Amino acid sequence: MNAFDLSGKAAVVTGGNGGIGLGIARGLSAAGARILLVGRNEEKGAAAVAEFGADKAAFLAADVTRKSECEALVAAAVEKFGRLDILVNNAGVSLRKAPETYTEDEWRTILETNLSSVFFASQAAHPVMKRGGGGKIITIGSVMSVLAAPYSAPYAASKGGVLQLTKALATAWAADNIQVNAILPGWIDTDMTKTARKVVTGLHEHVLARTPAARWGEPGDLAGAAVFLASPASDFVTGAGLPVDGGYMVKA
Numbered sequence: 001m002n003a004f005d006l007s008g009k010a011a012v013v014t015g016g017n018g019g020i021g022l023g024i025a026r027g028l029s030a031a032g033a034r035i036l037l038v039g040r041n042e043e044k045g046a047a048a049v050a051e052f053g054a055d056k057a058a059f060l061a062a063d064v065t066r067k068s069e070c071e072a073l074v075a076a077a078v079e080k081f082g083r084l085d086i087l088v089n090n091a092g093v094s095l096r097k098a099p100e101t102y103t104e105d106e107w108r109t110i111l112e113t114n115l116s117s118v119f120f121a122s123q124a125a126h127p128v129m130k131r132g133g134g135g136k137i138i139t140i141g142s143v144m145s146v147l148a149a150p151y152s153a154p155y156a157a158s159k160g161g162v163l164q165l166t167k168a169l170a171t172a173w174a175a176d177n178i179q180v181n182a183i184l185p186g187w188i189d190t191d192m193t194k195t196a197r198k199v200v201t202g203l204h205e206h207v208l209a210r211t212p213a214a215r216w217g218e219p220g221d222l223a224g225a226a227v228f229l230a231s232p233a234s235d236f237v238t239g240a241g242l243p244v245d246g247g248y249m250v251k252a
Contacts, residue, residue: 007032010081027223114158134177170239186245213246
């Protein structure tokens with residue numbers, strides 16, 4: 001299983017102090033990687049670092065919608081660990097309501113958090129990874145990268161953009177030995193989706209009925225896919241979108 005070994009590797013996980021990001025960080029850490037967790041909530045960040053241990057993880061508060069802060073977080077990872085091998089672009093937000101009711105600020109916040117941050121962080125990571133001989137960039141899309149719902153217009157637009165951006169970066173940076181792939185989570189039980197269940201009538205029952213696995217996902221369900229895409233096992237995989245959804249997208 002050496003192909004999945006991340007010992008000696010350094011990773012950045014945006015939105016890594018909770019939810020899907022923390023589930024992925026746990027998987028990367030278990031495989032041997034040291035991790036810089038990035039988020040806005042310092043209390044949650046400190047709790048996550050305590051879980052891993054200060055020798056295996058650190059936390060940085062940053063606004064990933066700003067290019068300068070993405071550059072700073074990459075620099076912080078290099079300063080802390082001496083290298084950067086893996087970037088997981090996980091930071092994201094959602095607001096569920098009818099498309100005609102979104103304000104301009106709400107639209108921009110969702111697009112900038114979910115899509116612009118992926119571009120800026122990947123831009124910042126690219127020269128470091130190139131100098132180091134290669135790297136792995138993992139973006140977090142969604143089943144909404146492909147599907148859509150009446151209450152998800154800006155979210156679906158942003159996640160569709162994430163998948164297409166993933167493909168574009170994969171073709172651009174393959175010559176630098178940087179593989180860029182997306183994970184497309186289904187309905188995962190997080191604080192974000194708990195809010196969704198309060199807003200969208202019947203959502204819980206719909207997810208159970210449509211998902212062949214007949215359950216909601218857990219953040220830890222993303223860990224295996226992330227370790228695969230972060231490890232040498234995926235060296236000939238790039239530009240892919242990997243659903244981790246219990247079969248949600250293949251159900252007619």
